[in-house]
Amino acid sequence: MSQTSTVTVGLGARSYDIHVGTGLLAQAGALIAPLLARPRTVIVTDETVAALHVPALQASLDRAGIASDTITLPPGEGSKSFAQLAALCDGLLAHGVERKDVVIALGGGVIGDLTGFAASILKRGCRFVQIPTTLLAQVDSSVGGKTGINTAAGKNLIGSFHQPILVLADTGVLATLPPRQLRAGYAEVVKYGLINDTDFFSWCEANGAAVLAGDSAALRYAVAYSCKAKADIVAADERETQDVRALLNLGHTFGHAYEAEAGYSEALLHGEAVAIGMADAFRYSAHIGLCPAADAARVIAHLNAVGLPTRNPLPATAEVLAQHMVHDKKAEAGQLTFILTRGIGRSFVQKGVRLDDVARYLHQEAA
Ligand SMILES: NC(=O)c1ccc[n+]([C@@H]2O[C@H](COP(=O)([O-])OP(=O)(O)OC[C@H]3O[C@@H](n4cnc5c(N)ncnc54)[C@H](O)[C@@H]3O)[C@@H](O)[C@H]2O)c1
Numbered sequence: 001m002s003q004t005s006t007v008t009v010g011l012g013a014r015s016y017d018i019h020v021g022t023g024l025l026a027q028a029g030a031l032i033a034p035l036l037a038r039p040r041t042v043i044v045t046d047e048t049v050a051a052l053h054v055p056a057l058q059a060s061l062d063r064a065g066i067a068s069d070t071i072t073l074p075p076g077e078g079s080k081s082f083a084q085l086a087a088l089c090d091g092l093l094a095h096g097v098e099r100k101d102v103v104i105a106l107g108g109g110v111i112g113d114l115t116g117f118a119a120s121i122l123k124r125g126c127r128f129v130q131i132p133t134t135l136l137a138q139v140d141s142s143v144g145g146k147t148g149i150n151t152a153a154g155k156n157l158i159g160s161f162h163q164p165i166l167v168l169a170d171t172g173v174l175a176t177l178p179p180r181q182l183r184a185g186y187a188e189v190v191k192y193g194l195i196n197d198t199d200f201f202s203w204c205e206a207n208g209a210a211v212l213a214g215d216s217a218a219l220r221y222a223v224a225y226s227c228k229a230k231a232d233i234v235a236a237d238e239r240e241t242q243d244v245r246a247l248l249n250l251g252h253t254f255g256h257a258y259e260a261e262a263g264y265s266e267a268l269l270h271g272e273a274v275a276i277g278m279a280d281a282f283r284y285s286a287h288i289g290l291c292p293a294a295d296a297a298r299v300i301a302h303l304n305a306v307g308l309p310t311r312n313p314l315p316a317t318a319e320v321l322a323q324h325m326v327h328d329k330k331a332e333a334g335q336l337t338f339i340l341t342r343g344i345g346r347s348f349v350q351k352g353v354r355l356d357d358v359a360r361y362l363h364q365e366a367a
């Protein structure tokens with residue numbers, strides 16, 4: 001009998017459970033049935049995930065007496081667009097979705113973000129369930145209620161806060177995920193240890209290889225721990241109005257610069273950019289005397305040991321990267337908010353970091 005861990009995201013009336021374990025796709029019908037006002041739902045997914053995992057989900061819904069339609073979108077970041085949002089909303093309306101209904105998002109962060117946003121505006125808001133199928137979506141994007149799409153001006157600039165009513169993180173579905181995608185998601189797992197839990201970082205050092213080899217107990221622990229870590233931060237600061245939720249951006253200001261430079265393409269996955277960005281956050285913190293150099297070396301050693309990059313792979317100059325940071329939504333008047341660190345598990349929000357200081361550091365790195 002496979003085991004399931006459950007994490008509750010405590011947000012008062014918007015609280016919900018995240019179940020983590022293998023075999024949850026097969027149990028989805030039974031778990032979702034009690035939440036429905038009537039026994040029907042719509043599954044939203046992408047073409048890749050549809051071929052691999054929709055049959056099992058549909059069979060599970062069938063067994064629970066739930067009728068389902070499926071809307072399948074093209075895979076990839078390009079689907080987080082106004083055009084696909086419109087197509088999805090039209091599709092949901094064509095399938096007769098009402099405000100009392102529940103929509104299921106089956107896929108990675110792209111499907112979760114887009115479907116969550118559509119659910120938040122359809123008939124002024126209907127409920128949705130997340131069934132995340134990438135490690136990144138299981139440990140990050142399916143938790144916390146941020147939904148949205150991209151525009152020409154940047155990523156995630158249009159969106160809403162809309163919490164799911166249930167998350168089913170079936171670690172068994174990760175078996176079909178390309179290893180590179182699994183590794184990229186693992187960067188966000190490591191992030192939680194680096195933010196505020198040295199013991200969890202030590203656990204990652206000991207168990208990261210098992211996680212990436214698909215060991216089900218290691219995966220369940222890593223996903224459930226990460227969901228709990230994110231849930232605690234989100235519960236303290238749901239709408240990022242204080243500095244707490246910003247801690248989740250560790251490695252992301254540097255990382256976004258590399259992603260932007262790579263044109264948000266397959267050349268550099270988000271998690272890979274975050275790995276480099278976390279290495280930068282530690283190296284920069286050591287460089288300005290905040291963090292022991294040994295901690296930065298330990299972080300970099302672990303990321304490299306699991307095959308994640310820790311150095312800028314792009315030919316971009318320091319000036320170009322710094323300009324990407326200015327365009328990042330967190331920049332204000334030449335000063336940036338960075339997540340810096342006093343060591344592993346001791347990260348904090350630092351406002352007013354001067355862009356020219358960061359550019360100087362990037363210069364040194366490039367030399
Ligand atoms: N809402 C949030 O808080 C939040 C947090 C982090 C990231 N995000 C967003 O998440 C998105 C990235 O998510 P992602 O990395 O999951 O990307 P993704 O959804 O594009 O999935 C990556 C690729 O894996 C494929 N795939 C998904 N599950 C699979 C499976 N089980 N087997 C085989 N292939 C599978 C997909 O078809 C896709 O090609 C970005 O748009 C990012 O902005 C949101």
Ligand SMILES: [Zn+2]
Nearest residue numbers: 140188270274
């Ligand atoms: Zn991230």
